[in-house]
Amino acid sequence: MKDASIDDLIDGLASELExxxxxxxxxxxxxxxxxWLTGAVLLLWVFGMRHDLAAGLAMAPLPMLAFWLIVxxxxxxxxxxxxxxxxxxxRDYSGWRWAGLAxxxxxxxxxxxxxxxxxxxxxxxxxxxxxxxxIDGLIAGLGVGAALFAWLKGGxxxxxxxxxxxxxxxxxxxxxxxxxxxxxxNDMIHIALWHGLAIPLWGLAGRVFxxxxxxx
Numbered sequence: 001m002k003d004a005s006i007d008d009l010i011d012g013l014a015s016e017l018e019x020x021x022x023x024x025x026x027x028x029x030x031x032x033x034x035x036w037l038t039g040a041v042l043l044l045w046v047f048g049m050r051h052d053l054a055a056g057l058a059m060a061p062l063p064m065l066a067f068w069l070i071v072x073x074x075x076x077x078x079x080x081x082x083x084x085x086x087x088x089x090x091r092d093y094s095g096w097r098w099a100g101l102a103x104x105x106x107x108x109x110x111x112x113x114x115x116x117x118x119x120x121x122x123x124x125x126x127x128x129x130x131x132x133x134x135i136d137g138l139i140a141g142l143g144v145g146a147a148l149f150a151w152l153k154g155g156x157x158x159x160x161x162x163x164x165x166x167x168x169x170x171x172x173x174x175x176x177x178x179x180x181x182x183x184x185x186n187d188m189i190h191i192a193l194w195h196g197l198a199i200p201l202w203g204l205a206g207r208v209f210x211x212x213x214x215x216x
Contacts, residue, residue, distance in 0.1 A: 028082045028151040032170075035143025036074075040178035043140045050184040060186045066106050067180040070196070073099040074144070074173030081148045081166045085155025100169070103196075110192035124187050130194030133179050137198030141175030145202065145210075152214055160214035161207065168206025172199035 052059060059067065076099035114121030123129070148167045157163040176195045185191065 023086055023155060025082050025086065028085060028147075029078075031147035031151060032078045032082070032144055035145075035147040036174045036177075037143075039140035039143040039174060040181060043136055043178045043182055047136070047182050050182055052184070053181065062109075062188050063180065063186050063191060066188065066191050066195070067177060069099075069103045069106060070173050070176045070180065070199075073103045073199070074170050074177060075099075077166050077170035077173060078144065078148065081152060081163065081170055084157040084159075084163050084166070085151045087155075106188070106192040106196055110189040113188050120187075121189050124189035125193060130190055133183050133185075133190075133194040134197045134201070136182065137172065137175035137179045137195060138201060139175065140178035141171035141173075141198060141202055144174040145171030145206070149210055149213075157214060160211045163214050164206040164208075164211030165203050166206070167210055168203035169199055171206070172202030175202065 048054065050059075058064065114124075145167055148170055152163050152167065175198045179195050179198070180191070183191075183195065
């Protein structure tokens with residue numbers, strides 16, 4: 001091929017190029033923060049805050065521990081999802097798994113408490129006393145789920161399956177923290193089951209419904 005032809009080819013390809021705005025984690029993080037805050041504010045505006053917080057008091061120790069463990073899981077999963085949307089090779093996205101392992105303290109604590117009082121455990125596991133919290137958590141996580149999906153849709157992650165899981169876990173954790181600020185129950189079985197159930201349900205939804213939409 002002649003040099004003139006090569007130059008014409010390069011010029012033709014270059015003429016179709018357009019500047020691309022660089023992706024910043026800060027911008028994606030602001031989307032996530034806005035989605036998280038919006039979900040929590042709407043839930044509290046419609047249904048109100050738990051009675052102790054509304055009275056200016058602190059949560060009981062165990063519910064507070066559960067709340068912050070779920071917050072940590074949500075933040076770690078959201079951070080991993082945000083990094084998946086950046087162009088890079090060989091990044092480690094497994095940090096959220098350590099937060100997930102720490103969050104396993106919640107169901108384990110609930111199991112041990114249930115073993116000590118099986119009657120109270122059965123009452124706490126009744127759907128009519130807790131399913132509402134799970135539904136509220138699923139709805140309150142929509143903002144974070146939408147923000148992370150939009151971020152990763154523009155970033156084309158290399159592993160859509162893993163991205164779907166992480167989006168769902170972050171969204172479910174965000175919804176569970178919002179419910180933790182609303183629900184007045186201090187029962188660890190109720191919190192671990194009905195609040196925490198939003199996390200695996202959102203994770204499955206992310207894997208089944210969002211992963212195919214993230215493929216190139």
